[in-house]
Amino acid sequence: METFLGVVIGGLLIGGLYALIAMGLSLQYGVARVLNVSHGEFIMLGALTTWSLYTAFHINPLLSLAVCGPAAFALGYVLHRTVYRRILATSPSPGVFESNSLLASFGLLFVIQNVALIAWGANTRGYSYLAVPVSLFGVLFGANQLLTLGCALVVGVAFYVFLARTRVGKAIRAAAQDSTSAALMGVNINSVLALCFGFGAALAAIAGMLISMCYPVTPVMGIPYTIIAMIVVVLGGLGSIPGSFLGGLVLGLIGSLVTYIEPSLTLVAYYLIFALLLLVKPTGIMGR
Amino acid sequence: MLQIVDVSARYGKTQVLWDVDLVVNQGEIVALVGSNGSGKTTLLKAICGLLPLSSGRVEFLGRRIDGLPPHAVVDQGISQVPEGGRLFPDMSVRENLEMGAYPSQAWGRRKETLEKVFQVFPILKERQRQLAKTLSGGERQMLAMGRALMSGPRLCLLDEPSYGLAPLLIAEVFRIVRGLRDAGVTVLLIEQNVKHTLETADRAYVLESGRVSLEGKCCDLLQTDYVRKAYLGL
Numbered sequence: 185m186e187t188f189l190g191v192v193i194g195g196l197l198i199g200g201l202y203a204l205i206a207m208g209l210s211l212q213y214g215v216a217r218v219l220n221v222s223h224g225e226f227i228m229l230g231a232l233t234t235w236s237l238y239t240a241f242h243i244n245p246l247l248s249l250a251v252c253g254p255a256a257f258a259l260g261y262v263l264h265r266t267v268y269r270r271i272l273a274t275s276p277s278p279g280v281f282e283s284n285s286l287l288a289s290f291g292l293l294f295v296i297q298n299v300a301l302i303a304w305g306a307n308t309r310g311y312s313y314l315a316v317p318v319s320l321f322g323v324l325f326g327a328n329q330l331l332t333l334g335c336a337l338v339v340g341v342a343f344y345v346f347l348a349r350t351r352v353g354k355a356i357r358a359a360a361q362d363s364t365s366a367a368l369m370g371v372n373i374n375s376v377l378a379l380c381f382g383f384g385a386a387l388a389a390i391a392g393m394l395i396s397m398c399y400p401v402t403p404v405m406g407i408p409y410t411i412i413a414m415i416v417v418v419l420g421g422l423g424s425i426p427g428s429f430l431g432g433l434v435l436g437l438i439g440s441l442v443t444y445i446e447p448s449l450t451l452v453a454y455y456l457i458f459a460l461l462l463l464v465k466p467t468g469i470m471g472r
Numbered sequence: 473m474l475q476i477v478d479v480s481a482r483y484g485k486t487q488v489l490w491d492v493d494l495v496v497n498q499g500e501i502v503a504l505v506g507s508n509g510s511g512k513t514t515l516l517k518a519i520c521g522l523l524p525l526s527s528g529r530v531e532f533l534g535r536r537i538d539g540l541p542p543h544a545v546v547d548q549g550i551s552q553v554p555e556g557g558r559l560f561p562d563m564s565v566r567e568n569l570e571m572g573a574y575p576s577q578a579w580g581r582r583k584e585t586l587e588k589v590f591q592v593f594p595i596l597k598e599r600q601r602q603l604a605k606t607l608s609g610g611e612r613q614m615l616a617m618g619r620a621l622m623s624g625p626r627l628c629l630l631d632e633p634s635y636g637l638a639p640l641l642i643a644e645v646f647r648i649v650r651g652l653r654d655a656g657v658t659v660l661l662i663e664q665n666v667k668h669t670l671e672t673a674d675r676a677y678v679l680e681s682g683r684v685s686l687e688g689k690c691c692d693l694l695q696t697d698y699v700r701k702a703y704l705g706l
Binding site: 351354355357358361362364365366367368369370371372373374424 | 520522541542543546547551552554558559560561562563567570571572574575579619623
């Protein structure tokens, strides 16, 4: 029983991070139709910035949220306003836009990664914050890990409420479901798409900040997270933000279970789920 | 109120509209009829900013609106029931209506407007918590029309509101269109159901192959041999 609880809680701990990352990508891919391969680079930027602030200025990692979140939002917003908007304006069809923006984000991945390599160097970094064991149902967890899950849930739920209740949030959901119809209701589509891109980048950076509290960080850490985010977005259902959140938790649980049985098979299991899903239910858990 | 002057438009290399002139005066129901592919929906897209004009101009209340993006056209006071309704399927009926009140001047008054729309469409009040995709065809059309009223428009563009509906519902849709005019909303109605349309509207334009082939008061058009033969099958 204790091992079972351990597996479940362990799964939620990692699943919370997956959920945040996937929600971010869901906004960028599900709404703005940019399959942002550089998503993980924003996670990396958030993680390394938090590391720098903590080691150089002893700034509490949670406080670096106030720096990473807005900075990543601004970067994502400006990127959409400049790069992706231009691609959108010159693409004759949605399909062309998707492939061209995918290529652009690939380029962005290398640019951001190499700038980070120059700025931070290739070394693996880490710091110790709240790394004290806490017993939960007889299983030991790091206090920092539990804090990570708490933060991920708070941010995830807060963002969900923002989407469900506010005028801008509703415009984002409407644009995700039918962007032309949303424009005919008076929604400025270009600015909503840029907002989505900004929010996606901010969620990634916040996830990066949380990851840095528990795991080592390097300038090349981003890509595995990008791939996991893509799996979760498909698992949860393209364009469904609650689906991404749920999908993240589900994938975390599956990962935790497989890791318990045979750690080397975790990634294999993720890809297997991805492949099966595309064959059996390509619309995902909550997709249309 | 709305003046369309010498408008031409094209999709890529294919020209779809040729020097179209059309006027809608305040308080009128003006109909635009024509067969499939005659350019009706294209003209609507040109008015609301979804398709750039290749020449000509569109004026609303004396100001040019061609070249404005769709959301800016809505802000001028023009709302639309797009072809097929184009609801937001995974949003509730109420949220769909709220989206209709998205322009900032309408958003603050959305609760009062909502009550008014519920009076016109009582079925939407009953269904307000349901997702739009669970509605029947008729209810969807009611929702699309209700949503177009939520911005408090001066002019409402309706693209085939009766399409695909049962005869009883069609009559109901046209009754509502007349109700719009009585409520002070000017209407530009695009329809394939020529008989009902000419009986409802004040004036009509007949579009054929992207050109206006006939225009006039509906009562006069109903008497012309050409309309009776080509569109009414009499």
